Amino acid sequence: MLRTALRLRVCLPPPRARTFRWSATPHAQPRADTKDNVAVALEKSPVVQAVQRRLQQRSEMQAKVQPDSNTAEDKQTLQRIHEMEPLRAAWEEWENTRNLLAETTRLLQDPDPTMQALAQEERSELLARLAGLAERTFPALLVPPSATAHLAAMLELKAGVGGSESSLFAAEVLRMYVRLAQAMGWHANIVANNETDNGGVKDAVLEIKGERAYDLLRWESGVHRVQRVPATEFNGRVHTSTVAVLVLPLAEDKGSEVDEELFKMEEVKVEVMRSRGAGGQHVNKTESAVRLTHLPTGITVSMQDERSQHQNRRRAFQVLRARLMDRKLIEDVKNRRDVRRNLVSSADRSEKIRTYNFPQDRVTDHRIGLSLMNVEAVMEGEGLRDFLDELAKKHQDDLLEEAFVAS
CATH class of the missing domain: 3.30.70.1660 (Alpha-Beta Plaits)
Incomplete structure (x- = not known):
């Protein structure tokens, strides 16, 4: 039976560094009434969970701060909220891609073989996009820019x-x-x-x-x-x-x-x-x-x-x-x-x-x-x-x- 595998790595291989690793081997043609196992496993990865926690903190800060406040504390909070805007935009792209993946997965059961082939190709592209967000985009946005890059x-x-x-x-x-x-x-x-x-x-x-x-x-x-x-x-x-x-x-x-x-x-x-x-x-x-x-x-x-x-x-x-x-x-x-x-x-x-x-x-x-x-x-x-x-x-x-x- 044809199986696919996806690995998400955010650190160097051992023994050089601690490694956060995720792997899954879902069926190539999942049933329409089940979630896509690869995407589910990606959502459970440490990077994606860290993004969710960071955005939850952003929502809590937004609920507490007054946009028109002139206090130093509120200004600092608004600045932090603004700095997390790229992370919020990337998460929005993640959710849109995840929704498209769910729709495409259902088309794998279409009786038309041509439609199945197109759905399989689209599914592979969407999975690659999710992996790219989790492996490259999210880590780059979670890590603050270097304060010594100009030195x-x-x-x-x-x-x-x-x-x-x-x-x-x-x-x-x-x-x-x-x-x-x-x-x-x-x-x-x-x-x-x-x-x-x-x-x-x-x-x-x-x-x-x-x-x-x-x-x-x-x-x-x-x-x-x-x-x-x-x-x-x-x-x-x-x-x-x-x-x-x-x-x-x-x-x-x-x-x-x-x-x-x-x-x-x-x-x-x-x-x-x-x-x-x-x-x-x-x-x-x-x-x-x-x-x-x-x-x-x-x-x-x-x-x-x-x-x-x-x-x-x-x-x-x-x-x-x-x-x-x-x-x-x-x-x-x-x-x-x-x-x-x-x-x-x-x-x-x-x-x-x-x-x-x-x-x-x-x-x-x-x-x-x-x-x-x-x-x-x-x-x-x-x-x-x-x-x-x-x-x-x-x-x-x-x-x-x-x-x-x-x-």
Whole structure:
């Protein structure tokens, strides 16, 4: 007997994420006096039920609020009602499609074979429309838009354990993110690069600007581990080295050092000093280096890469704002709910998040259990997009689960 099956998935497959799954196998030609089993099962799915609860809340708010009220509370409620209007419109489309499906199902018993065939084709299209609403439209409307989508990203890279091999890998990681930015159509700018004598990098700062740059790169924060045979190793032994990556949100520079939402000027201790290290005749002769200390948090930023004190001061305040904004975003996530614990836990920058195994040609992200068998593609930036996409999906799925709890 011919049977059809439909699966509704709103999360990544296990073990990478919790999965809300629904499946049904109704008869191809149901009796006219029974409901369509596929549509009934869709209506019982977590997404559709969350939509119904959210719209019930909207109806309750409408019943309580006065449209012509000028109170701050009522204005806020009216705003929330207005924000749920797209969800209400999508639900209206759902109900219209559901009604059409019920009418079409009854036509499957028509004695005319041509009418039956047309009804079967129409039924398949209507079921696909319902599944599209439940799988794509509803989840997108249940999850609030990202509040950080407009932010650029500032990446701080620092060589870790592994000596010179670590600094060499840090240089390759820096290049990986530059190549990724090119592949994504973003703009990358290396604003600081402390190179070593062997061509490696002790530490570096990279700015990446473009659509959703911070939202996609924020999960790169953590320890990146490389396993490979160094060029100087004659016995073919595999060495392990690490590079620490810190991704900070970078807001548009408005030309002002002070961001009243993040800090006040009296909270910042500013010190100037002579630059240190190898360089031209400018180094060690003028007090161009700047060090900032945010007294409430103890965050310290030192900058000496630019030639003038003014440029270093501007850059230091830019980094300070980014670090304070990063701190605020992490606190906001923890205060709301810890449903994204497996992604946010790397915020202390000490967790190993990814391993680049060159002998086995494998890159593994330990948070989502995803491995790609092409180290070169990842290091060239293009392969890294697969990890970013999966991490973004995981984040979206966690937000959707949070929406289920909230509705």
